[in-house]
Amino acid sequence: MIVEKISIISNELKEWMQNTLNSGVAPELVVDAMIKKGFDPRFSYTTIFRMIRNHSVQTTDNCPYVYELPPIARKGSLIHTSDHVPIKVIMSIEKPFILLLDNLLSEQECDELIALSKDRLRRSKVIDSETGKEKTVPGRTSEGTEFMVLENRLIARIEKRIAELIDYPVEYSESLQVLHYNHGEEYKPHFDFFQENKVDASKGGQRIATLLIYLNDVEAGGETVFPKLGLSVSPKKGAAIYFHYGNSKGQTDRLSLHSSTPVVMGDKWVATKWIRQKKIYE
Ligand SMILES: O=C(O)CCC(=O)C(=O)O
Ligand SMILES: [Fe+2]
Incomplete structure (x- = not known):
């Protein structure tokens, strides 16, 4: 079985990241935390980069569950x-x-x-x-x-x-x-x-x-x-x-x-x- 890194976030997590950045925590630290949690590194950097620049970030909540057969x-x-x-x-x-x-x-x-x-x-x-x-x-x-x-x-x-x-x-x-x-x-x-x-x-x-x-x-x-x-x-x-x-x-x-x-x-x-x-x- 192939285990992929996570490359999608929920609205809840997006809000937490936004608040953490707003409270002055360095973006690199937020990226590190995401990677440690199993997120794809490239995805983590891109997401934070978009947030800092006030670009839209897609979350699982706008993205229906994708069914995969077990x-x-x-x-x-x-x-x-x-x-x-x-x-x-x-x-x-x-x-x-x-x-x-x-x-x-x-x-x-x-x-x-x-x-x-x-x-x-x-x-x-x-x-x-x-x-x-x-x-x-x-x-x-x-x-x-x-x-x-x-x-x-x-x-x-x-x-x-x-x-x-x-x-x-x-x-x-x-x-x-x-x-x-x-x-x-x-x-x-x-x-x-x-x-x-x-x-x-x-x-x-x-x-x-x-x-x-x-x-x-x-x-x-x-x-x-x-x-x-x-x-x-x-x-x-x-x-x-x-x-x-x-x-x-x-x-x-x-x-x-x-x-x-x-x-x-x-x-x-x-x-x-x-x-x-x-x-x-x-
Ligand atoms: O007992 C059941 O039918 C459900 C148990 C359950 O949902 C659980 O243990 O997570
Ligand atoms: Fe249950």
Whole structure:
């Protein structure tokens, strides 16, 4: 996979750059900061140069998201991995790119993952868009835990299967998270990608895709909803949803807004995998 340098900016970042320049910070320092964040050097110089001269600068907000098909899109509707029965594609949407998959995990694997998670759950957090630090919020009431890549044989097997399925090396994805929602618990509409000026190019860069695996059947509620698409996915044990929202230009697709509706009957278990632009570790 080719990783391109970012050569497009959001309105928000443009405003920040403009304010920084207006406050007297040397243009070279702003350019350095952009390059460190993963922007193309030539693009960074040209953009700052245009700003200083009061020329117009195009942002992603005037520029619609450019769709690129991820590797999983080329795999047909019965996807083979080295250790498991074929994974079935049961529904797909092209823009935004979403796949519904069945048979990603066996019933036994789902049960084992839940059993391993039960005793180590903690209240789920979100990343504060101002500080970049984790915090708890009323809009995310679930509990969760995360597993290191090689923590045990089950996790290692699942990591390998996911990497083969999505065709990104294990190093491109964050550690597997397991979430538990009790009755009434939810995750309000949100994007999984980071705010553009909070992307750390030295640690894998932007999130570009999410794989969400359902570990149990939920009696009522707990659907994953995409409000901009009118799409609602009901949890099914062992099934999964893959959605892709980041392209090689560094743009992010706002149609990927999604939520987990409150659980009405029973409880809900999911495993989440976030995929990044680049390797997170060597
Ligand atoms: O539980 C769900 O259906 C959604 C979870 C989610 O959106 C997330 O973990 O980012
Ligand atoms: Fe999410």
